[in-house]
Amino acid sequence: MLRLAEADPAQLTSVAAGAARRARARGDTALESVAERAMGVAATHLLDLATATRHLRAAMRLGERAGSPELAAEARIRLAFVASLRGRPQHALDEIESVLPTVHGVLRARAEAQRAAIFNHLGRGDDALAGYRLAVPALRRAGDRLWLQRVLSNRGIVHGYRHEFTAAETDLREAEELCTELGLDLSLAIVRLNLGWVTALRGDVPSALAYLDGAEERFRALGTHQLGWLLADRGELLLSVGLVSEARLAAREAVEQLRRNRRAIGLPEVRLLLARTAGLEGDHDESVREARRAVTEFTRQGRPEWAALARFAVLRSLAMGRTRAPAATLLERVAVDLTAAGWPGAAVEARILAAQLSLRRGRPEQARKQLEQAxxxxxxxxxxxxxxxxxATALLRLxxxxxxxxxxxxxxxxxxxxxxxxxxxxxxxxxxxxxxxxxxxxxxxxxxxxxxxxxxxxxxxxxxxxxxxxMPPVHPPDDPYLAGAMAELRAVMSEINERRRAGQGTGRLGQRQLALERDIRDHRRRQPAVGSPMGARPVGVSTLAGALADAALVEFALLDGELHAVTVARGRPALHRLGAAAPVRDLVDRIPFALRRLGGRADGVNRVAAGRMLRHAAEHLDRMLFGPLSGVIGDRPLVVIPTGFLQALPWSILPSCAGRPVTVSPSATLWHAAADAPGESGHVLAVAGPGLPGARAEAEAVAGIHEAAVLVGAEANAEAVLTGLDGARLAHLAAHGRLHATNPLFSSLHLSDGPLTLYDLERLRRSPQIVVLAACDSGRSIVRAGDELLGLSATFLAHGARTIIGSVVSVPDAETAEPMITLHRLLAAGHSAATALAEAQRATSGELLAASAGFVCIGADVLLQDDLASDGATGTAHAVALLSGSSRRHPSRRAARGV
Incomplete structure (x- = not known):
C-alpha cells in the first residue's frame, strides 16, 4: 500500500480504504494504521492536505492503540511534512524534533530525512544537507529503497539551489532508476520534474522542456494535482529565454493552482515569479503588490532566506516604476542578505542596481564597491x-x-x-x-x-x-510527428473557414486548433540545436562601403528615447542625432490608418481627408528622418536599416524615398550577406491561394511573363508549394496572409488545404532567391526585444532568400494585381528588385496608391539571372505601356488580404 501511494495515489485510495475496513473488522489496528498512513501519503500527493492530515492523525492514534510507537512515529513524521506544506514549517520542525529522541535505526533515518525536507522549504540548505548525510547511508544499509528515492530527489533540489549541478543530477538519476525499478510512476514523474528544473538552471532549455512536458503528461494521466509546481518551474524556464508573457501566464496559473490546493508553502514562491514577470512587462503595480504579499507569507512561514529574495523584488519594482527609487543603501543591505541566503543571481542584480543609483546620485566610490562584488x-x-x-565588470571599468x-x-x-x-x-x-x-x-x-x-x-x-x-537557420529533421500535426492543423483550419462561411459555430474546432498549435510549438522547442549555430559577427564599415558602391546606407538607432542615424556614403561613415523618438512614433502610427482609408470604401470626403493625413505624416516624417541626412545621401539608392517602430514603415510614401530604389534590411550585416551571396539558377513559381479575388489571374499573368509554372486551385496546397519554393530563383505568392501576433511562427499564407506557416517554411533546404509576397502584412514582422523579427519575410531571409518584396500594411486585393504585374515585367526586363518596385509604385496613383505604397523591398537589391531576363524586349514593352498609363484597371471589388 505504501508503495502504491507513491506510484498511483488515486488507485491506492480505494485499495487502502478496503484494507482499512477489513483490518478494522478483524481488530488488526496495526494494519489499519498502515492503511490510514498510506491514504495520508496518497492524499498528500493529490494535494488534498486536509484529508491527508485527517488520515495521518488517525494512523497515529491507531499505532498508539496497537502498542506500536514506531507506527505512531511513522505517521507523525509524515504529518509534520504535511504541516510544512500547509505553510507551518516551524511547527513541522517542532513535531520532528519531538520524535527524534524516541526513534532509532531506519526510522531515525526517515525522521532525519523528513526534517531535512522541511529545511528545504525553509531555504536552510546547509542544515538540509547535514540531515541527508545522516539519513542516506542508514537507508542504504537498511535497503529502504522507497525512502531512499524520495531522499535523493529532495537532496538533488538542495544541490540545484546551490548550483551544484553535477551532484544534483547524480542524485536525481539514481532516484529515477529506483522509481523505475520499484514501479513508482508518480514519484518518477516528480523526479523528472526536478530533473527538468535542475536542467533548466544549468541552461539546457530543450532538455528541460522535454522533462517538464513528460512530467506534466504523467501527472495528468495519474489524476494528481502537482501542476502548481510544474507551472512554476516552466515559468522560470520560459523567463530564462525571454518568454516573459508566457512565463507570466504560467505564474498566474500556478498561483491559482496552489491557492486552490492550499499548498501554502509554495504560494509565496510563485507569487515571487509573478512579481518578476509583471515587472519585466512594465506592470509595476502588480509586481510590487505580489512581491509584498510574498514577503508577508515568507515571513509568516519563518523563511527569511526567501523573504530576502521577495524584498529585493519589491525594491527592484519600485526602482523601475514611476515612484521614487529606493535608497542605494537599502539595495546594498538586501544584496548582503541575498548572498548569505544563497541567491547569487539576485545578489548581482541588486548590486548592479545599487551601483547605478549611486552613480546617478554622484557617489562613484560607493558604486564601485558594489560593482566589484557583482x-x-x-x-x-x-x-x-x-x-x-x-x-557589472563593464560598468566598473567605465x-x-x-x-x-x-x-x-x-x-x-x-x-x-x-x-x-x-x-x-x-x-x-x-x-x-x-x-x-x-x-x-x-x-x-x-x-x-x-x-x-x-x-x-x-x-x-x-x-x-x-x-x-x-545564426545558421533552423532546419528541423524529417519528423513524422511534426508532419502529422501540421497536416491536422491545416485540416482543422480549413474546416473552421468552411464553417465560418456557412455561418456555423467553430467552438470545438477552435479549441483543437489552439491545442495543436501549442503541441507543435512545444515539440519544436524541445529539439536541441544541430551543430554549433553561432551567428555571424557584425560587418565593418570598410566592408560595407565596398559593397554599397554608389548606394548610401542609413542605419537608425534608438537609445533612451532619442533617435540617431549612421550613414555610410562614398565610403565614409557619419553620425547624426535626429531628436526625440516619440513624435516620430506618433506619425508612423497614423500611416496604416490613412492607407486603409484610401484603399477602403470611404466616400470622397473621407478619402480626401485620408490623403491629407497621409501627406502630412509623410512630409513631417521625411523632415525628421532624412532632413538632417539629405546632404549625405543625395539622390543615391538607399539601404535602410530600421529600428523598433520604423520596422513597419512603408518607406515609399516619404518624399525622399518616392521613386528611388530603397532596400530595407533587419541589419546591415544581413544586408551584406544577402548582397554578397552568389546568384543561383533555378525555376520560377507563381502561386494563387483561395478566396482572393483576382489572385488566379495575377498568378497566371506573372507565370506568363516568366514562362513559368503556376499553382492554382487545389494544386496550390502546402506540400506542392513547399516543393515548388525549394531552390526557386523567383517565387510569387498571391494569397491571404495572417500575421500571428501572439505566436509569430504560426504567421501564414492561406493555401488550398490550409495555412502554410513559418514552421513549414523552416523545412526549405534552398530558399527562393527572390520572393514576392502579394499578401497583407507579408513584409511586416513581429518585433521583439533587440529588433528580433519573426514573420514571413524574416523567415525567408534567415533561410537564404536574397530579396523579399512584401507589404508592411493591409492592402486591397483587387488593386494589387496591376502593380504586381508591372513589377514582374520590370524584373523580367532586367531591372533590379528595388528599382522595379520603385518604378511600379511611381506608375500607380489614385486608388492604386493604397495597393502599392505598402510594399517594400527587403534584403538586398538583386537582379534575376541573365537567362531569365533574356526576353527583356517583350517585358520592357509591357512595362512602358503600363508606365504610360494605358493599362486596363482590374474590377473595383476590395477585400483585405488578411484572415
Whole structure:
C-alpha cells in the first residue's frame, strides 16, 4: 500500500480504504494504521492536505492503540511534512524534533530525512544537507529503497539551489532508476520534474522542456494535482529565454493552482515569479503588490532566506516604476542578505542596481564597491549569471574611465549569451532569448554615442539588432510527428473557414486548433540545436562601403528615447542625432490608418481627408528622418536599416524615398550577406491561394511573363508549394496572409488545404532567391526585444532568400494585381528588385496608391539571372505601356488580404 501511494495515489485510495475496513473488522489496528498512513501519503500527493492530515492523525492514534510507537512515529513524521506544506514549517520542525529522541535505526533515518525536507522549504540548505548525510547511508544499509528515492530527489533540489549541478543530477538519476525499478510512476514523474528544473538552471532549455512536458503528461494521466509546481518551474524556464508573457501566464496559473490546493508553502514562491514577470512587462503595480504579499507569507512561514529574495523584488519594482527609487543603501543591505541566503543571481542584480543609483546620485566610490562584488562570478555559474557579472565588470571599468576595458567586458558578456543561445534549436527561443542582450548592447551603444564615433555606433547598433537571423537557420529533421500535426492543423483550419462561411459555430474546432498549435510549438522547442549555430559577427564599415558602391546606407538607432542615424556614403561613415523618438512614433502610427482609408470604401470626403493625413505624416516624417541626412545621401539608392517602430514603415510614401530604389534590411550585416551571396539558377513559381479575388489571374499573368509554372486551385496546397519554393530563383505568392501576433511562427499564407506557416517554411533546404509576397502584412514582422523579427519575410531571409518584396500594411486585393504585374515585367526586363518596385509604385496613383505604397523591398537589391531576363524586349514593352498609363484597371471589388 505504501508503495502504491507513491506510484498511483488515486488507485491506492480505494485499495487502502478496503484494507482499512477489513483490518478494522478483524481488530488488526496495526494494519489499519498502515492503511490510514498510506491514504495520508496518497492524499498528500493529490494535494488534498486536509484529508491527508485527517488520515495521518488517525494512523497515529491507531499505532498508539496497537502498542506500536514506531507506527505512531511513522505517521507523525509524515504529518509534520504535511504541516510544512500547509505553510507551518516551524511547527513541522517542532513535531520532528519531538520524535527524534524516541526513534532509532531506519526510522531515525526517515525522521532525519523528513526534517531535512522541511529545511528545504525553509531555504536552510546547509542544515538540509547535514540531515541527508545522516539519513542516506542508514537507508542504504537498511535497503529502504522507497525512502531512499524520495531522499535523493529532495537532496538533488538542495544541490540545484546551490548550483551544484553535477551532484544534483547524480542524485536525481539514481532516484529515477529506483522509481523505475520499484514501479513508482508518480514519484518518477516528480523526479523528472526536478530533473527538468535542475536542467533548466544549468541552461539546457530543450532538455528541460522535454522533462517538464513528460512530467506534466504523467501527472495528468495519474489524476494528481502537482501542476502548481510544474507551472512554476516552466515559468522560470520560459523567463530564462525571454518568454516573459508566457512565463507570466504560467505564474498566474500556478498561483491559482496552489491557492486552490492550499499548498501554502509554495504560494509565496510563485507569487515571487509573478512579481518578476509583471515587472519585466512594465506592470509595476502588480509586481510590487505580489512581491509584498510574498514577503508577508515568507515571513509568516519563518523563511527569511526567501523573504530576502521577495524584498529585493519589491525594491527592484519600485526602482523601475514611476515612484521614487529606493535608497542605494537599502539595495546594498538586501544584496548582503541575498548572498548569505544563497541567491547569487539576485545578489548581482541588486548590486548592479545599487551601483547605478549611486552613480546617478554622484557617489562613484560607493558604486564601485558594489560593482566589484557583482563582477566576481563572471567566470563561473549559469550563463545568465556570468553575463550579468560581465555587465557589472563593464560598468566598473567605465566608472574608472577605462572605456576600452568596458567594451571588452561588454563583448565578453554578449559572447556568453550567444554561446548559450547556440544550444537552442527553436527559432522563437533564439529570438526571445535576445532579451538578455539588450543591456549589454545598450551599454556599448551609449559609450559609442558619447564618443561620437560613427563606426563604433554602427558596430554596437548591429550587436543589438536581429541577431537570431544571423545564426545558421533552423532546419528541423524529417519528423513524422511534426508532419502529422501540421497536416491536422491545416485540416482543422480549413474546416473552421468552411464553417465560418456557412455561418456555423467553430467552438470545438477552435479549441483543437489552439491545442495543436501549442503541441507543435512545444515539440519544436524541445529539439536541441544541430551543430554549433553561432551567428555571424557584425560587418565593418570598410566592408560595407565596398559593397554599397554608389548606394548610401542609413542605419537608425534608438537609445533612451532619442533617435540617431549612421550613414555610410562614398565610403565614409557619419553620425547624426535626429531628436526625440516619440513624435516620430506618433506619425508612423497614423500611416496604416490613412492607407486603409484610401484603399477602403470611404466616400470622397473621407478619402480626401485620408490623403491629407497621409501627406502630412509623410512630409513631417521625411523632415525628421532624412532632413538632417539629405546632404549625405543625395539622390543615391538607399539601404535602410530600421529600428523598433520604423520596422513597419512603408518607406515609399516619404518624399525622399518616392521613386528611388530603397532596400530595407533587419541589419546591415544581413544586408551584406544577402548582397554578397552568389546568384543561383533555378525555376520560377507563381502561386494563387483561395478566396482572393483576382489572385488566379495575377498568378497566371506573372507565370506568363516568366514562362513559368503556376499553382492554382487545389494544386496550390502546402506540400506542392513547399516543393515548388525549394531552390526557386523567383517565387510569387498571391494569397491571404495572417500575421500571428501572439505566436509569430504560426504567421501564414492561406493555401488550398490550409495555412502554410513559418514552421513549414523552416523545412526549405534552398530558399527562393527572390520572393514576392502579394499578401497583407507579408513584409511586416513581429518585433521583439533587440529588433528580433519573426514573420514571413524574416523567415525567408534567415533561410537564404536574397530579396523579399512584401507589404508592411493591409492592402486591397483587387488593386494589387496591376502593380504586381508591372513589377514582374520590370524584373523580367532586367531591372533590379528595388528599382522595379520603385518604378511600379511611381506608375500607380489614385486608388492604386493604397495597393502599392505598402510594399517594400527587403534584403538586398538583386537582379534575376541573365537567362531569365533574356526576353527583356517583350517585358520592357509591357512595362512602358503600363508606365504610360494605358493599362486596363482590374474590377473595383476590395477585400483585405488578411484572415
Amino acid at each position: 563582477a566576481r562570478p563572471r567566470f563561473r555559474g549559469p550563463a545568465l549569471l556570468r553575463a550579468r557579472a560581465w555587465h 566608472s574608472r574611465d577605462n572605456q576600452r576595458g568596458a567594451v571588452t567586458a561588454a563583448r565578453a558578456g554578449l559572447r556568453v549569451l550567444d554561446e548559450h543561445r547556440a544550444t537552442l534549436g527553436a527559432t522563437d527561443l533564439r529570438a526571445y532569448s535576445a532579451q538578455y542582450r539588450l543591456d549589454l548592447a545598450a551599454l556599448g551603444l551609449g559609450m559609442a554615442l558619447r564618443a561620437g564615433r560613427a563606426e563604433a555606433v554602427l558596430a554596437w547598433a548591429e550587436e543589438g539588432r536581429a541577431s537570431h537571423l544571423l
